[in-house]
Amino acid sequence: GNSVTQMEGPVTLSEEAFLTINCTYTATGYPSLFWYVQYPGEGLQLLLKATKADDKGSNKGFEATYRKETTSFHLEKGSVQVSDSAVYFCALAEAPNFGNEKLTFGTGTRLTIIP
């Protein structure tokens, strides 16, 4: 079955540091890949996505590139801010199939940015 493995946390960085959170996946076919963010006390918000190999998703300074050859979708940001402190989830959806939008999530990585 499908699975997502992401870097275990917690991760603590200083403000303006470079961020990488690793994510690898196992799936049949060609899944779509996502990063979701969960701020304290809130639900999940879609951060970025990529639907095919070599696509780069980007949003709010975060980027991730769909690497089919390494089955990876690592999240990066060049300069983190205190407001980026949250839990980050990598997720995948199976290949296009009418209405098949089930998401498989990783276990999440808690990120704390200190001033």
Place this chain on the structure above:
Amino acid sequence: DAGVTQSPTHLIKTRGQQVTLRCSPKSGHDTVSWYQQALGQGPQFIFQYYEEEERQRGNFPDRFSGHQFPNYSSELNVNALLLGDSALYLCASSAQARSNTYEQYFGPGTRLTVT
């Protein structure tokens, strides 16, 4: 434009009781998915409803059931509650007509505590 709403926000139940959680999808969305997020874990897919029918189901026992109404809102019912059912229950909505985007919008969740 209201996003996905869920009620109640918090709920405390006793083992063996039954609970009903409610979800209203984002305007224009017709598909509702439910996820269970245990503490410190990623969300796990429970089931998905479209056109008032359960279309997909994750690895959850029959104690978990649901319903979708003609206005696309949905309920999640859990019978014979166990301590292990304590979790954040997330509802996500999407639009089938634009399903190729695989974008699901999540509500803030209902925190269920079973004592």
